[in-house]
Amino acid sequence: xxxxxxxxxxxxxxxxxxxSLALSGQWTAFGLGILEKQIDSxxxxxxxxxxxxxTQIELFDTAGAWVLQSLLLRLEKDEVLVTLxxxxxxxxxxxxxxxxxxxxxxxxPHKVPLKSxxxxxxxxxxxxxxxxEAMALLTFVGESANAFGDWIVHPSRIRxxxxxxxxxxxxVDALPIVGLxxxxxxxxxxxxxADQLMRYGANIFIADIxxxxxxxxxxPLVTAIIIAGRSGSAYAxxxxxxxxxxxxxxxRTVGIPPLGLLMLPKLIALMIALPLLTVFADLxxxxxxxxxxxxxxxxxxGEFLDRLVKAVGIGTCLVGIGKAVIFAAIIxxxxxxxxxxxxxxxxxxxxxxTRSVVEAIFLVIVADALFSVVFSALDL
Amino acid sequence: xLQVDTTTNIIIxxxxxxxxxxxxxxxxxxxxxxxxxxxxxxxxxxxxxKSTLLREMIMLHQPDSGSIEVLGIDLQxxxxxxxxxxxxxxxxxxxxxxxxxxLTVRENVGxxxxxxxxxxxxxxxxxxxxxxxxxxxxxxxxxxxPHQLSGGMxxxxxxxxxxSLDPELLFLDEPTAGLDPMSxxxxxxxxRRLRDLFxxxxxxxxxxxxxxxxxxxxxxxLADGKxxxxxxxxxxxxxxxxxxxxxxxGPRARAAAQQSEKLTTAREDKVTSCTGAPS
Numbered sequence: 001x002x003x004x005x006x007x008x009x010x011x012x013x014x015x016x017x018x019x020s021l022a023l024s025g026q027w028t029a030f031g032l033g034i035l036e037k038q039i040d041s042x043x044x045x046x047x048x049x050x051x052x053x054x055t056q057i058e059l060f061d062t063a064g065a066w067v068l069q070s071l072l073l074r075l076e077k078d079e080v081l082v083t084l085x086x087x088x089x090x091x092x093x094x095x096x097x098x099x100x101x102x103x104x105x106x107x108x109p110h111k112v113p114l115k116s117x118x119x120x121x122x123x124x125x126x127x128x129x130x131x132x133e134a135m136a137l138l139t140f141v142g143e144s145a146n147a148f149g150d151w152i153v154h155p156s157r158i159r160x161x162x163x164x165x166x167x168x169x170x171x172v173d174a175l176p177i178v179g180l181x182x183x184x185x186x187x188x189x190x191x192x193x194a195d196q197l198m199r200y201g202a203n204i205f206i207a208d209i210x211x212x213x214x215x216x217x218x219x220p221l222v223t224a225i226i227i228a229g230r231s232g233s234a235y236a237x238x239x240x241x242x243x244x245x246x247x248x249x250x251x252r253t254v255g256i257p258p259l260g261l262l263m264l265p266k267l268i269a270l271m272i273a274l275p276l277l278t279v280f281a282d283l284x285x286x287x288x289x290x291x292x293x294x295x296x297x298x299x300x301x302g303e304f305l306d307r308l309v310k311a312v313g314i315g316t317c318l319v320g321i322g323k324a325v326i327f328a329a330i331i332x333x334x335x336x337x338x339x340x341x342x343x344x345x346x347x348x349x350x351x352x353x354t355r356s357v358v359e360a361i362f363l364v365i366v367a368d369a370l371f372s373v374v375f376s377a378l379d380l
Numbered sequence: 381x382l383q384v385d386t387t388t389n390i391i392i393x394x395x396x397x398x399x400x401x402x403x404x405x406x407x408x409x410x411x412x413x414x415x416x417x418x419x420x421x422x423x424x425x426x427x428x429x430k431s432t433l434l435r436e437m438i439m440l441h442q443p444d445s446g447s448i449e450v451l452g453i454d455l456q457x458x459x460x461x462x463x464x465x466x467x468x469x470x471x472x473x474x475x476x477x478x479x480x481x482x483l484t485v486r487e488n489v490g491x492x493x494x495x496x497x498x499x500x501x502x503x504x505x506x507x508x509x510x511x512x513x514x515x516x517x518x519x520x521x522x523x524x525x526p527h528q529l530s531g532g533m534x535x536x537x538x539x540x541x542x543x544s545l546d547p548e549l550l551f552l553d554e555p556t557a558g559l560d561p562m563s564x565x566x567x568x569x570x571x572r573r574l575r576d577l578f579x580x581x582x583x584x585x586x587x588x589x590x591x592x593x594x595x596x597x598x599x600x601x602l603a604d605g606k607x608x609x610x611x612x613x614x615x616x617x618x619x620x621x622x623x624x625x626x627x628x629x630g631p632r633a634r635a636a637a638q639q640s641e642k643l644t645t646a647r648e649d650k651v652t653s654c655t656g657a658p659s
Contacts, residue, residue: 029497029545030468036500061546063499063507090579097577101510108519344527345481 011035011057011064015042019049024056027064039071046079055086065091065098073102140337144267147259162265170231170266171273175280177230178223182281185218186210186288194296203297207307210289212316219281220320221368224327227274228360232335235266236356239339240349248340258340267332274328275321282320319380323371327364334360389416390449391549391581392437397446399432406432408605410446419575419582419595423627424602430585431475433602434553437583438472439463451548468496471542475553477534479526479541485512486522489540496545511540516566532563536570543574549581550574556588568594589633593640601627613640 011031014022021042025031044050052072057064068084075082087095117125151158193209239262242248251258286308293299338356342348392414399407406429414420424430435441437448439455448455453466472478479488490508493499499507512522515536526534535555542550555571556564568591574580586592592599593613601608601616603623609616617628617637627633 029493029499033498036498036503062510063493063497063503063546066503066507066510093577098510101513102506104513105506105509344525347482 026059028061029063060091166269182285183288186285190289190292208311211312214285235335236339240342270328275324278324393449418597421596471547477538589636
């Protein structure tokens with residue numbers, strides 16, 4: 001219907017004569033078209049006797065009645081003596097109803113729109129919201145620690161099944177993507193270094209560069225970022241949807257602590273899965289570097305591995321894995337925290353999920369930077 | 381929308397409709413008509429296929445065989461433009477409301493107008509306010525978001541949105557489910573008033589016996605994949621069919637019937653006052 005209205009059926013007002021208006025066509029939301037904007041130009045001098053002839057109106061709905069009644073009211077305000085004639089009785093009923101509605105709306109005082117806030121005001125609000133979010137996160141960490149303590153004291157309450165399920169979904173299922181990306185990262189690192197090393201004839205040091213950079217930095221970081229996008233977002237979306245559908249409230253009322261059922265298994269599972277994934281990423285990253293070393297620098301696999309064992313100590317490997325444990329905690333806590341903060345509906349779920357990923361990646365990189373500072377201070 | 385030329389008085393014609401989900405047969409030959417200006421109720425036990433039938437009538441589900449005509453248009457093989465045009469002529473109130481969560485109530489109600497017409501924003505807001513007021517919501521709730529509303533208010537807001545384009549045909553899925561008796565009574569009256577004011581045809585799916593006695597002109601009982609009987613509540617109550625009688629036994633059913641008798645007399649004068657132009 002929106003486009004099916006032919007011009008001949010559109011609502012029309014013919015106001016050529018001084019004392020009459022001829023109304024015709026379909027006075028409906030679709031039929032009105034742009035008539036509403038033209039209607040303002042209909043003016044008459046004061047005390048004119050005006051007849052609005054509505055005989056030709058074919059269809060009439062709320063929108064049409066609203067426009068017509070507004071016109072009549074405006075003309076009356078201009079002190080034009082307007083009389084509506086020829087409106088069908090069933091349309092008249094609607095017009096009377098709309099008249100009543102307009103009167104009711106006039107009676108409601110219009111709210112003054114809020115003034116836009118000043119820069120200082122907005123800055124203050126932003127700071128307060130950041131602080132309150134930080135406080136809420138701290139509370140959440142405290143509650144989680146409390147729930148974890150409860151598990152330590154009563155090991156029988158530990159939920160093994162969700163832990164194992166989460167290890168599979170966050171760990172095993174992520175193997176292909178983590179493996180592929182770290183292999184490519186190894187290739188890239190070796191490729192970029194190859195040119196420089198060749199100039200100094202230091203080809204064999206490719207093993208040092210690839211080994212240390214992958215094991216210490218790149219493998220834990222890239223794995224954490226993939227998992228933050230893959231699992232952290234899933235945690236936030238799942239818990240957020242449960243919050244919206246009142247499942248979390250239902251859990252509380254039947255005496256199941258939501259943190260114990262939803263949060264701790266994810267946290268523990270990820271703290272096991274992420275270091276293991278990091279080891280896997282270490283292996284494939286080094287393999288990628290090794291392939292590149294052979295093709296670009298003519299360093300054979302045997303020479304590469306020989307050098308790698310000498311250059312990279314067990315400490316470097318453990319530093320990377322240790323970081324992964326902390327990254328796992330960050331991802332799981334942020335994902336679940338943002339999920340639990342969901343309020344309202346679908347919109348909020350989307351917002352909290354986005355925040356969970358952004359915040360998790362941000363904090364992972366901040367933590368990584370802090371580790372660098374601490375390790376260099378400790379000379380590790 | 382008040383239709384002038386009454387070319388046909390049958391608004392919905394469902395003939396020999398069959399629906400299957402895999403091996404599960406939901407409808408095996410459903411046939412009924414809904415006439416212009418009547419309030420028609422569809423009742424049946426849980427799983428009797430009421431909601432599926434509704435989804436088929438509003439073009440959200442394709443039946444396996446049989447035909448459905450809505451407002452004189454056969455729903456089979458309908459072009460996209462024709463489907464859209466038919467959607468704008470029908471209003472639907474879903475059981476859970478189906479309001480858009482990111483919009484306020486006023487924006488929800490105004491959305492169909494904004495989307496399909498060239499009216500100005502100010503006029504759309506005024507019409508939306510009027511619909512909101514008409515369904516019994518306060519002016520403050522127009523600025524609220526759906527998740528801030530109670531169940532009864534959600535139903536009303538959803539009804540206001542369904543009415544925003546002044547449809548000829550209104551589908552209500554369980555309009556009183558989950559409401560307190562006071563709100564449910566309000567819905568009864570609202571439904572009657574809408575029909576009288578806009579000449580609406582209304583199809584209701586409901587379990588609410590009070591609503592059925594108070595509002596429905598005709599009722600169809602759906603059971604075993606077929607329409608078992610059609611008639612007014614009083615006619616159905618007198619029938620011997622077991623599927624029909626299931627609805628009229630039990631203390632709640634009897635109480636609703638008695639209540640209805642009491643109210644019928646009291647309503648005669650009330651009807652005139654609430655359906656006449658409230659000026």
